[in-house]
Amino acid sequence: MRYPIVIHPNEILEKKTVEVTEITDELVKMLDDMRETMIAHDGIGIAAPQIGKNLRVALVEIDEESGLFxxxxxxxxxxxxxxxDVEGCLSFPNIYGTVERYKEIVVRYFDREGEEYEVTATEYFARAIQHEVEHLDGKLFIDKIIDRISPEDLDNYMEEHQND
Ligand SMILES: [Zn+2]
Structure with missing residues (x-):
């Protein structure tokens, strides 16, 4: 099932989310449906508030090689x-801009089996995780944009900066 994406402005996007205390069948189904929703919208990440759920859950899948997190x-x-580097967000259609992020991060999380992981991420993978985890704290990329990039200029920007 695909969820409708919550579009800014909406107060759920600006709320700190609640931690998951139990991995239920409902949560697992939500994870599957979040992925379906993300793929349907060509997203590389999605956070629970973006589907209207006030839960500390996010997915990142920047490409096939790195796989689903x-x-x-x-x-x-x-x-x-x-x-x-440039970012966009499913909750801000047609808004793109450059944002400063850590180049490398360590993220700790639990998977759907309840296993705890600590993963070191770099480059765009690290960026996507930072963007999604900030959603879970009610923080939005729009407040961090250094330079807005119009949708028409996006391809040019990507070409110019692909080796950055
Ligand atoms: Zn976003």
Whole structure:
């Protein structure tokens, strides 16, 4: 099942989410449906508030190679370096802009089996995780944009910066 995406402005996007205390069948179904929703919208990440759920759950799947990361109760426990690159967001159609993020992070989370993981992520993967985890704290990329990039200029920007 695909969820409708919550579009800004909506107060659920600006609320801190509640931690998951139990992995239920309902939660597992929600994870599957979040992925379906993300793929249907060509997203590389999605956070529970974006489907109207006030839960500390987010998915990131930047490409086939890195695969799907389902993160329950994720926390970024460290970050280093800095990197500026362009981002978009399913909740902000046609808005793109450059955002400064850590270049490398360590994120701790639980998967759907309840296993705890600590993963080091770099580059765009690290960026996507930071973007999604901030959703879970009610923080939005729009407040961090350094330069807005119009949808028409997006392809040009990507070409110019692909080796950055
Ligand atoms: Zn977003």
């Amino acid at each position: 389902e993160m329950i109760n994720p926390e970024i426990i460290s970050g280093k370096g800095s990197d500026i």
